[in-house]
Amino acid sequence: MKNLIELKNISKIFKTEAGEFPALKNINLSIGRGEFVGVIGKSGSGKSTLINMITGIDKPTSGKVYVDGSPIHNMDENSIAKYRGKKMGIVFQFFQLLPNLTAIENIMLPMDFTNTYDKDVREKKALEILESVDIADQAYKMPAMLSGGQQQRVAIGRALANDPPILFADEPTGNLDSKTSEKIFSLFEELVRRNKTVLMVTHDEDQARRVNRSLVISDGEIIEEFLAGTFPTLSESELIWMTKRLKRKNYKGGQIILKKDMPVDSLYLVTKGKVEIVLHVDGMAEMVVAEFCCGQYFGEIELLRHSNSVATARAAIGSEVEVATLPKDDFLNLLNRSSETKKQVDKVAKIRLAENIQKTKRK
Ligand SMILES: Nc1ncnc2c1ncn2[C@@H]1O[C@H](COP(=O)(O)OP(=O)(O)OP(=O)(O)O)[C@@H](O)[C@H]1O
Numbered sequence: 001m002k003n004l005i006e007l008k009n010i011s012k013i014f015k016t017e018a019g020e021f022p023a024l025k026n027i028n029l030s031i032g033r034g035e036f037v038g039v040i041g042k043s044g045s046g047k048s049t050l051i052n053m054i055t056g057i058d059k060p061t062s063g064k065v066y067v068d069g070s071p072i073h074n075m076d077e078n079s080i081a082k083y084r085g086k087k088m089g090i091v092f093q094f095f096q097l098l099p100n101l102t103a104i105e106n107i108m109l110p111m112d113f114t115n116t117y118d119k120d121v122r123e124k125k126a127l128e129i130l131e132s133v134d135i136a137d138q139a140y141k142m143p144a145m146l147s148g149g150q151q152q153r154v155a156i157g158r159a160l161a162n163d164p165p166i167l168f169a170d171e172p173t174g175n176l177d178s179k180t181s182e183k184i185f186s187l188f189e190e191l192v193r194r195n196k197t198v199l200m201v202t203h204d205e206d207q208a209r210r211v212n213r214s215l216v217i218s219d220g221e222i223i224e225e226f227l228a229g230t231f232p233t234l235s236e237s238e239l240i241w242m243t244k245r246l247k248r249k250n251y252k253g254g255q256i257i258l259k260k261d262m263p264v265d266s267l268y269l270v271t272k273g274k275v276e277i278v279l280h281v282d283g284m285a286e287m288v289v290a291e292f293c294c295g296q297y298f299g300e301i302e303l304l305r306h307s308n309s310v311a312t313a314r315a316a317i318g319s320e321v322e323v324a325t326l327p328k329d330d331f332l333n334l335l336n337r338s339s340e341t342k343k344q345v346d347k348v349a350k351i352r353l354a355e356n357i358q359k360t361k362r363k
């Protein structure tokens with residue numbers, strides 16, 4: 001399996017006195033090694049539940065979770081605990097430090113559990129970790145003697161105890177002042193530079209902008225990446241509506257996606273790779289008039305004008321392209337519902353048409 005983390009059709013339904021509550025609805029997600037992924041979404045949207053599914057803290061109602069090829073959804077408590085100890089560091093939203101152990105003992109516990117380091121170096125290692133989260137001076141205190149922010153840093157230290165390849169952090173900087181929070185965030189960036197994978201829930205918009213990828217969860221569903229950035233004027237429910245209607249297609253380098261003068265039946269959103277827009281000027285060689293990458297769309301000119309394709313779109317040579325397509329009727333329907341988005345798309349189409357005319361004239 002190529003991806004480090006793979007979720008297939010994950011649903012989680014909680015049974016409560018008030019009835020069944022779907023906290024995650026058919027989530028599909030792939031995360032590669034070395035990615036720094038931010039998870040954002042309103043309170044109650046399912047962020048912690050998602051982390052619990054991947055770490056095996058809780059089991060999905062249906063669907064499959066693989067981490068580094070291991071089927072987390074199928075593993076028993078014992079093997080999952082061992083697996084977690086070696087492969088995953090977890091910073092829980094509510095710290096969950098053991099109250100009857102000192103800060104440093106809380107850090108040494110996962111080391112003892114997995115025998116990662118020789119017994120006689122564990123304390124030194126644990127001190128170094130506490131140092132890295134700026135809390136070495138509190139090493140021998142009990143958690144109850146520490147402030148919320150200090151406990152949070154110990155919890156981060158504990159997650160790093162065995163130098164795990166994957167780190168899950170649920171609002172790790174929620175209780176920290178901005179300076180300490182920045183320090184922790186830089187520490188995570190450093191881990192990613194060392195090819196570790198970090199999945200972090202955050203409410204901090206600045207942090208969400210600085211990660212490689214951000215996943216937006218809304219009512220137990222993941223909004224297609226890029227959509228929120230590409231159509232900033234759509235509401236969350238419109239983004240979810242759109243996400244559900246997207247279909248993915250893959251193209252190899254050089255392969256045609258849309259041919260000039262052929263009918264266009266969808267909007268194309270580039271989700272991976274690079275797409276070239278090519279025009280042929282009479283008697284002249286082809287000309288690449290535009291290049292689109294992740295988060296950019298094409299096909300809007302034709303859908304707005306109900307015309308055939310004004311240019312050829314193809315996957316750039318050497319680029320594996322993935323697009324998400326939205327059927328024409330759904331796209332026009334969405335523009336009808338959101339006049340701000342219609343204005344934005346109209347403007348893009350107008351600028352692009354003008355550019356095409358200018359570029360082909362100049363030749
Ligand atoms: N054990 C449980 N039993 C019943 N419902 C639950 C349980 N755990 C979570 N839920 C519900 O599932 C939904 C998602 O919860 P979750 O904790 O994942 O949200 P969250 O996005 O992490 O929120 P927050 O930002 O407040 O931490 C919520 O509506 C919550 O009430």
Ligand SMILES: [Mg+2]
Pocket residue numbers: 047048049093170
């Ligand atoms: Mg939570």
